Amino acid sequence: MSSTLYNEIINEHNLRPYHKQKLENANYTLEGVNPSCGDEITLELFIEDGIIKDAAYEGSGCAISQASADIMAEMVIGKTLDEATHLSNLFLKMIKEGVSEEELEELDEAGILQSVSHMPARVKCAVLGWRTMKELIEPLKDNN
Amino acid sequence: MRELDDKVREVFPIIKNNDIAYLDNGATTQKPECVLNAVKKYYNEENANPMRGIYELSVAATDAYENAREAAAEFINAGDASEIVFTRNASESVNLIAYSYGMSQVNEGDEIIVSTAEHHSNLLPWKHVAEVKKAKVVFYDPEPAGEFDIDKLSALLSDKTKIVAITQVSNVIGRINDIKAISKLVHEKGAVLVVDGAQAIAHIRVNVKDLGADFYVFSGHKMYAPMGIGVMYGRKELLEKMPPFLFGGEMIESVTKERTTYAEVPHKFEAGTVNVGGAVGLHAAMDFIKQYGFEQIVARENMLTSVALDGMREMPYVDIIGGDMVCNHHGIVAFRVEGVHPHDVAQVFADAGVCVRAGHHCAEPLHRYLAQFAGTRINSSTRMSIAMYNTVSEVERFLDVLSSIRGLMGL
Numbered sequence: 038m039s040s041t042l043y044n045e046i047i048n049e050h051n052l053r054p055y056h057k058q059k060l061e062n063a064n065y066t067l068e069g070v071n072p073s074c075g076d077e078i079t080l081e082l083f084i085e086d087g088i089i090k091d092a093a094y095e096g097s098g099c100a101i102s103q104a105s106a107d108i109m110a111e112m113v114i115g116k117t118l119d120e121a122t123h124l125s126n127l128f129l130k131m132i133k134e135g136v137s138e139e140e141l142e143e144l145d146e147a148g149i150l151q152s153v154s155h156m157p158a159r160v161k162c163a164v165l166g167w168r169t170m171k172e173l174i175e176p177l178k179d180n181n
Numbered sequence: 182m183r184e185l186d187d188k189v190r191e192v193f194p195i196i197k198n199n200d201i202a203y204l205d206n207g208a209t210t211q212k213p214e215c216v217l218n219a220v221k222k223y224y225n226e227e228n229a230n231p232m233r234g235i236y237e238l239s240v241a242a243t244d245a246y247e248n249a250r251e252a253a254a255e256f257i258n259a260g261d262a263s264e265i266v267f268t269r270n271a272s273e274s275v276n277l278i279a280y281s282y283g284m285s286q287v288n289e290g291d292e293i294i295v296s297t298a299e300h301h302s303n304l305l306p307w308k309h310v311a312e313v314k315k316a317k318v319v320f321y322d323p324e325p326a327g328e329f330d331i332d333k334l335s336a337l338l339s340d341k342t343k344i345v346a347i348t349q350v351s352n353v354i355g356r357i358n359d360i361k362a363i364s365k366l367v368h369e370k371g372a373v374l375v376v377d378g379a380q381a382i383a384h385i386r387v388n389v390k391d392l393g394a395d396f397y398v399f400s401g402h403k404m405y406a407p408m409g410i411g412v413m414y415g416r417k418e419l420l421e422k423m424p425p426f427l428f429g430g431e432m433i434e435s436v437t438k439e440r441t442t443y444a445e446v447p448h449k450f451e452a453g454t455v456n457v458g459g460a461v462g463l464h465a466a467m468d469f470i471k472q473y474g475f476e477q478i479v480a481r482e483n484m485l486t487s488v489a490l491d492g493m494r495e496m497p498y499v500d501i502i503g504g505d506m507v508c509n510h511h512g513i514v515a516f517r518v519e520g521v522h523p524h525d526v527a528q529v530f531a532d533a534g535v536c537v538r539a540g541h542h543c544a545e546p547l548h549r550y551l552a553q554f555a556g557t558r559i560n561s562s563t564r565m566s567i568a569m570y571n572t573v574s575e576v577e578r579f580l581d582v583l584s585s586i587r588g589l590m591g592l
């Protein structure tokens with residue numbers, strides 16, 4: 038038995054995150070918590086003309102929750118709200134029921150968290166950032 | 182007396198048949214064959230609804246159940262078997278005391294003292310009683326290293342104190358509390374003492390009379406018995422004046438449309454068909470423990486704990502909660518690894534076949550309280566907990582993994 042979850046990519050995003058910081062010009066903020074582990078993140082987005090121009094988060098928690106949020110922030114910058122929602126749905130699908138080859142490719146770096154789908158205790162950690170983002174942007178889409 | 186050594190593993194099927202190091206005994210223990218066989222034998226040969234039938238099988242079931250009660254009374258040195266009430270687990274036992282004794286004896290303005298080290302099971306029922314009765318829960322904080330200062334309890338106790346609830350052994354720091362000294366103080370104020378024995382019962386000899394506990398609770402599943410059977414010990418004098426908690430069959434003497442007369446203790450508190458199979462399993466588990474005796478069990482568990490602590494002391498990035506002295510741990514060692522979240526720590530252990538627990542261990546107030554001294558925001562930890570069947574090589578396997586974690590996490 039060997040550790041499959043903690044590879045270099047996860048460790049890198051956890052130890053040296055690119056987007057774990059305060060976002061000065063953020064116009065949307067939402068806090069997400071995972072009560073079972075006590076992971077918490079505050080997601081900050083700068084959204085203009087229906088596009089996520091910048092994303093960042095702050096918080097504390099296990100490597101899975103923090104790395105997943107960092108990967109997500111990296112992926113959604115420059116995306117429209119619809120595209121971001123689509124990615125979030127895909128990610129949740131990957132964890133909950135599994136995805137096709139093509140869908141996995143679409144998820145790009147986030148696909149490395151696929152193995153979490155077999156780890157019920159870690160699911161909530163992996164989806165924390167994605168769930169929070171989805172919650173944040175869902176109501177905005179209705180307004181447009 | 183049977184000698185306690187590594188051979189004891191042979192009688193635990195899960196332990197024998199898996200290449201894992203099971204070090205989550207504080208959560209639940211594995212079950213020896215004699216317990217499994219006793220349950221099977223009961224259902225194969227003696228099963229019937231106890232207390233109800235006058236035929237032979239029902240008498241056999243009743244005897245099996247009542248014999249288990251006698252055994253439990255003897256195991257903790259209760260004065261009488263009628264002081265043993267069977268429940269599902271420690272949590273239900275505390276709820277029974279809270280709903281019955283608490284709701285009937287606590288009044289507006291009264292106080293319930295609860296230690297900050299409590300498992301939620303010995304905290305939330307008291308918060309509920311306090312809320313309903315407009316009483317107050319007063320927290321008794323431990324010192325930063327985990328021990329309780331008895332003088333601080335004196336200062337908290339007053340004429341308003343009706344109940345004091347405290348654990349005998351903490352499920353996080355493993356520290357044993359001086360229940361005898363505490364009960365003296367509590368009784369001087371005329372309050373009653375509720376002791377949570379969930380983490381003590383399989384690891385030290387318990388004598389409720391000597392401790393001076395008014396109530397003492399524990400779960401069978403943490404002492405090699407099946408899940409779903411637990412004990413609430415209460416002093417008879419208290420049990421007799423307490424109202425029932427659950428209502429239904431088997432807990433009455435007579436019922437007319439107008440009037441109900443309740444059965445004698447302990448049956449007053451055991452509504453409905455009881456868990457005879459579980460009680461029989463608990464009986465077998467107690468016999469199993471007695472075959473080895475606490476002298477050997479304590480010696481072996483302390484030896485294993487000291488191997489763990491010696492190894493952990495060598496790792497400067499490991500912070501042991503509750504200090505590194507064996508006598509303060511009772512087989513429970515919770516810790517933090519610098520730079521690695523407890524859930525990641527437990528994950529690395531899991532991937533290496535070592536079963537440990539991560540989280541706040543249902544003791545959030547304690548973790549928050551301890552975090553302030555440790556200067557950390559992380560209010561959780563990883564816990565390894567030992568039982569009589571663990572071995573030195575399992576603890577060494579635990580230490581090997583522990584020493585590799587920071588590297589695996591890129592630190």
Ligand SMILES: Cc1ncc(COP(=O)(O)O)c(C=O)c1O
Pocket residue numbers: 207208270271272273300302303348350351352377379380400543
């Ligand atoms: C100190 C303590 N009290 C109470 C409990 C609750 O036990 P149970 O879940 O069996 O009711 C536990 C077990 O987790 C415990 O460690």
